[in-house]
Amino acid sequence: MASPAVIRCYAFIFVLSVLLLIRPSISIYCDEDDCYDLLGVSQNANNSEIKKAYYKLSLKHHPDKNPDPESKKLFVKIANAYEILKDAETRSQYDYAIEHPEEVFYNTARYYRAYYGHKTDPRAVLVGLLLILSGLQYLNQWTRYNQAVEMVKKTPAYKNRLRALELERSGGVSNKKKNNKIDRNVQEDLSKELDLQINGAEKPSLWGLVGVGFVLLPYTLSKLLLWHGCWFWRYKVKKAPYSWEDASYLTRRSLGARADAWRNLDEATKDDLVQRQLWVKSNMDSYVSDMRRESKRRR
Structure with missing residues (x-):
């Protein structure tokens, strides 16, 4: 391992090399x-x-007055x-650079900020950034969705649904050709009629893009404040019983379940979970204990 003296020597050489490569802070102006x-x-x-x-x-050296190339330069x-x-x-920045030529990095940063920072409208930068992020987000969502669809199409469940749809359209007469396989063109035609609901890879929507969300942010915040105000008035002040929709929301939040996962549950399971009132801590603890006992029993 190198000694501290050698390390300091290398560090000094590195800093000196960087300083030699960087133009003096005055020369960046003229x-x-x-x-x-x-x-x-x-x-x-x-x-x-x-x-x-x-x-x-300018009257002496302007290219229109003096054609000499050196005069033009x-x-x-x-x-x-x-x-x-x-x-x-x-001018004040230039005067400061003359008085403090040793502050290379500071003077350079001030120069580029003054000459290039104000030339770009921050609103244009924000709009451009939102468009780029939204485009990448939309492309990523479509990629994930298409990959998920291709994986689903390889499962036996999908093939069975496709076969059932073919039998339904053909009046119960199945095509026996090609080892009972569905023709590719027919398969593509039938697959368009199947509404694939894939958890974690839903079909992209423009409303979910970050750019649209930013534009609708004032509306979203207003709606959220109104919702919290109505919730507080209805259930905290008036002590009204929870509606089924609000009880479902509390149940889903208590379980930590995503909105799409909750939607895919059957109605009987939803009703059972809502009836348990899992937003109450004691009920939630009891439910978790029941699930653990059920899991051990199945083992």
Whole structure:
């Protein structure tokens, strides 16, 4: 293992290499030139003096006035220096970089934030981000759904449902060709009539996308507040008995079951669970104990 002295030496070499590779914080503004020298003004010059100096130099070095290639390059530098010095914020940042050239990372970050951060509307960035996320989410949901459908189609239960549907459409006359296998075209036609409900991989819906949810967020929050207010008034203040829908919600929440899993339960099981009033802790504890005893008995 390397000694602490060797590690410090390597760290020093690494930091020195990074600093050598990074351009000085002043040069990111006007390359290797001084912005004030390019315009021929002092650092204490006011905005009027800077503007006059720029117009004077632009008349001399503008490509329309001077076709010399070197003059054209100089004009680009002059125009860049004027853009930096005419704005109070960027000028103050440049002056700070001159006084503190050792703060490379800080000066560089301020430069790029000033020149590129304000050019992009945050609302456009937000909209673009939501569109990208929604597109990826929608594509992922369709991929998961198609994969789940392909897996379901390989199960015997699906094949039996498909065969039953074929017999129903053909009036009970089964096709005996191809070892009793359904023709691919017929199979695709029949499969469109089967409504596949696959837990965990439902068919994608635009209403479930993050972008749509963000747009509808005010409506969703208002609806949620109204729901909680009605719940509090009905069951906390008026002490009314729970409706079957609300009792179902409490039961599902107590069990930690997903909404789609609860919907797929048969009505008799739902009624039994609701009648147990599992949102009451003692009833829930009793139900868990019964399930454990039932599980041990089956073993």
